[in-house]
Amino acid sequence: MLAYEFMQRAFLAGALIGLVAPVLGVYLMLRRQVLMADTLSHVSLAGVAAGSLLGGNPSIGGFVAAVAAALLIERLRGLYRTYAEVPVAIMMTGGLATAVVLMSFGRTLSQSFSSYLFGSIVAVSTTQLWLIGGAAVLGLIFFIVFRRPLYTLTFDEETAGISGVPVRTLSTAFSVLTGMTVAAAMPVVGVLLVSALLVLPAALALRIAGGFLSAVMTAVGIGLTGIFGGLTVSYVANTPPGGTIALILLLFLLLGMALQKLLLLWKRRVHGGQTSQNPNGKKGMETI
């Protein structure tokens, strides 16, 4: 499988995005901005359409649109402090509407759109690979360098500001990075499934990890395993790679939740067995 150059590229793109997207997902979930990934991917679609119509590179158009939308959401967040989801909904509507209208201007656009909607990781271009690489490297540097202020910011923005964290600057940088990562992830799973790469690994990691760092590392592990597993299954079973990766990540989440539930029931049973015995170890009256 890895003898083919397109598969090598697919695994490289998957590895790069799998390193950064789940980390971003953890932060997005904790900041209650999960829908931001979906929104930015829809806006990114408008950028792809605009890029195509203007005769430029659609991928770069999508990249620019996602970053601009992320900045706008950050700006709107200040206006809707108590309804964090409102700016996200506004941008999603605006992005999708713009994409639909722009698509109507170019008849050939509709065909190439399917690769953006559903992903085409096995046909990743060199430009896309560079964009993915750039987003991954910048993202990793950002999360490593600013891990401490980001932790404080994610826990409580107000307290972070008082303790000297530059909340607005860091929050804006985080939004820009979200836009870049979402745009970079589009070729891997497509617009419709981009949040799968961010949210599903984080959703499982946050359930099973004890500490913050372990949650981040677990999310990356789940993300990479899901992407590599999905690509392999997709190659063997001849299924669409984007959908296969998302399904495998979903399967991980469901299995993880089921195992966690079973473990909890087992622990309760063990604990219940201990409390129902008297100190002499003989069966006695059960505690009501």
Place this chain on the structure above:
Amino acid sequence: MILSSMRDVVFGYGEEPVVHHVSLDVHKGEFLGITGPNGTAKTTVLKLLLGLLKPWSGAVELNKQAFGGGKPVIGYVPQQASSFNAGFPSRVIELVRSGCHSRVGLFGRFGAEEERLVRNSLEQVGMWDLRRRRIGELSGGQKQRVCIARALVQCPDVLILDEPTTGMDMRSRTELYRLMRHQVRHHGVTVVMVTHGLEEAGRYLDRVVTLERLEAGHPQIAPNAAESKPESSLAGDRWEME
């Protein structure tokens, strides 16, 4: 020495002001209580003092000379501390350690001094034994105590507590007031605390400012004319922490 002062401050969230021409001084090294009925903008006044909100008119000034010309370290425990994200993936000790981030910077290592501070803070709020617990597994009162430990670990010049006893039992509340008294007396910390429990907290406070509505139905407030010193104050007494 005056540490921070509000002069004739007016502020509101919508069209009507909720803080109407309020003036208030905070003195260095005092344990100040801010109290008042619901809806008298106690938290808003606290946020104005902290500079989190910008007043429509009037001024909020910080006396930097009180801190040797430098920037004061402020420990803050918000009102909703006990209702924070229960799923946040952190253990108690990890969250309290985050209070040391400003000391160690972006890349500094946690040394023996930071670890001592973390242990000391957790012991002071009685949470050392639960340091390995996930914060989501704690009760509201325990979460509140963890947030107080995180504020203490910064070795603050000023501690701002917004209804810090929410969810705490009576013994924990008393211990908290004593701990704050100890911070004021032995470490020179200035403590400003919003509280409803003046009956309990009053004897530990140096001064109480009561906020009141000026007119029923109108969200205007002002501190009562006479800032009071609690009748049976423990402020001058000598006593040691348990």
